[in-house]
Amino acid sequence: MTLPNGLTPEAARERAARAYELDRKHVFHSWSAQKSLHPMVITAAQGCHVWDGDGNRLLDFSSQMVNTNIGHQHPKVVAAIQEQAATLCTVSPGYVNDARSEAARLIAEHTPGELNRIFFTNGGADAVEHAVRMARLHTGRYKVLARYRSYHGGTETAVNLTGDPRRWPNDHGNAGVVHFFGPFLYRSQFHATTEVEETERALQHLEQTIAFEGPSTIAAIILESVPGTAGIMVPPPGYLAGVRALCDKYDIVMIADEVMAGFGRTGKWFAIDHFEVAPDLLTFAKGVNSGYVPLGGVAIAPHIAATFDDRAYPGGLTYSGHPLATAAAVATINAMREEGIVENAADMGERVLGPGLRELADRHPSVGEVRGLGVFWAVELVRDRATREPLAPYGGTSPAMTETVAAAKAAGLLLFVNFNRLHVVPPCTITEAEAKEGLAILDQALTVADGHTV
CATH class of the missing domain: 3.90.1150.10 (Aspartate Aminotransferase, domain 1)
Structure with a gap:
């Protein structure tokens, strides 16, 4: 045997x-x-x-x-990595390569709304770092609102956005992050007894937080479409639509963190698809190629991308869109569709x-x-x-x-x-x-x- x-x-x-x-x-x-x-x-x-x-x-x-x-x-993904390694193992991100181009096209086909520009990273944490950087540069504001009971990554900004105890040893209170309570009916912070009450009261709380912090100081609200490590709390009906409405009302960038929930995990390509909401920025990693080679990224709406049409985006990574990783993503997405x-x-x-x-x-x-x-x-x-x-x-x-x-x-x-x-x-x-x-x-x-x- x-x-x-x-x-x-x-x-x-x-x-x-x-x-x-x-x-x-x-x-x-x-x-x-x-x-x-x-x-x-x-x-x-x-x-x-x-x-x-x-x-x-x-x-x-x-x-x-x-x-x-x-x-x-998965044999199709393993074969794709082997084939790519035999063709082009690595290349600088400043050059075009077919694996990265095709991966970007396939990802953009499945993202909600018009999120059709893809910035590749090495994983989920740096995807969050860059999404926040884009939001801050786009708005000219600094604060970011993030929910308690969340996880966004272990790097400096991402871990400060995180709403669980892993943040504590790294949080010095100077990262421009303000935390708020999201909906969680089983352990409601709002004394709610129904999903309707939980949605209404959680949104009231969020809008009050925005008001007290000053809307003109807030660049973005980031939240996991369905929080993962923090407890898989599926948001009640109307909540994410309500967050989208508050972001529109106060000209705040909405960032959906789909690093864990994306690429089929919830039974749709992205968890936010269950709620028919399109964010301004969407972070992904993990399931994009099943972790076979490290890969993450940010899907970007046109109005955010346009900020950098004539202004250089001040960020990049040596391995952004690495051929082995993006070839694995192409094979993964195709296999998910075919099978x-x-x-x-x-x-x-x-x-x-x-x-x-x-x-x-x-x-x-x-x-x-x-x-x-x-x-x-x-x-x-x-x-x-x-x-x-x-x-x-x-x-x-x-x-x-x-x-x-x-x-x-x-x-x-x-x-x-x-x-x-x-x-x-x-x-x-x-x-x-x-x-x-x-x-x-x-x-x-x-x-x-x-x-x-x-």
Whole structure:
């Protein structure tokens, strides 16, 4: 028996042991205290599965960093990277290359409204950095409004825009960022009891924030169309349209962060398509080529792009529109269209994941709420359904969460976890049988969480 990469289990274990030894000696990991870290080794991946250093196969309900939308090792994308490497490995971004041109065309075909100019970056964080820079230069203003319970990246501006605890060690209060509360009915800041009330009150709060900060000082409002790491809180009807209206009213640039939610994750090409709203700028990364080669970008509306028709845009990257990355994007987008992958994500969410997760919520007292779209779901775990006390504190974890996740992994399921939430975010290519297999393992793991409820 061999793994998908051709290694025998014995050879894979030997390679994994060597990789782990070198990792602990030389690799400095992100977002982690280095001394206590014990990272899992992944030796192979195929489709919706990965193999760990001990040779165990796990169903990947994390899509790694919620980016392998097309699944692992998709043959069309791997072949495109190989072909591009044999043709033109790299070229300066000042020159035209066909992979970048075609990727830009395909992305512009799917973006909402008239977002038909594409600025390529290396990933999501620098896409956000450049979107904010464009908005500031376009408006001549500096402040940017961003919501609490959000994540926009780890670079200087992006992490200050972020509305979760990862911002705290990097926030000196001088980045020109003002945070506001977005809609989240399950933990409403507005004492709302219905989605209608939550929308109305969240928009009132946002407009009041604009008024108190001074509309003439605000360059942009940035928000994830559907917040990802912060909890997959699908905005209630009318909210994003209301934000669009406020931006128009006060001449503020609307930036939609689609880094995690874009390219099929919610069952549409972009999450904002569910709400029929077109922003002025849209950031993307992750799913554009399933993370096979680092790539991100900003889709730009004509009136923003026109600002730089006769004025140089002061920004760029050595690897902007890198041929290997954009060739992977071309192959990914074409495969998604040819194989109905976006439609599959919508179908799996509507028929299998959504109903299956709600059924688990009915049976497990540890589940406070499930919410999501497509293959983009969060399971909110609580100690007490009545008080909604979370199973882990905001910004931290708990033995209950650790035990629950370990139980899932031991049974063959890899989950994406943040605070008191389990995120069910498999590749958009997941089959009905795989989705049901994952739900069955999750069902078992939730009995562990149930043991910590009151």
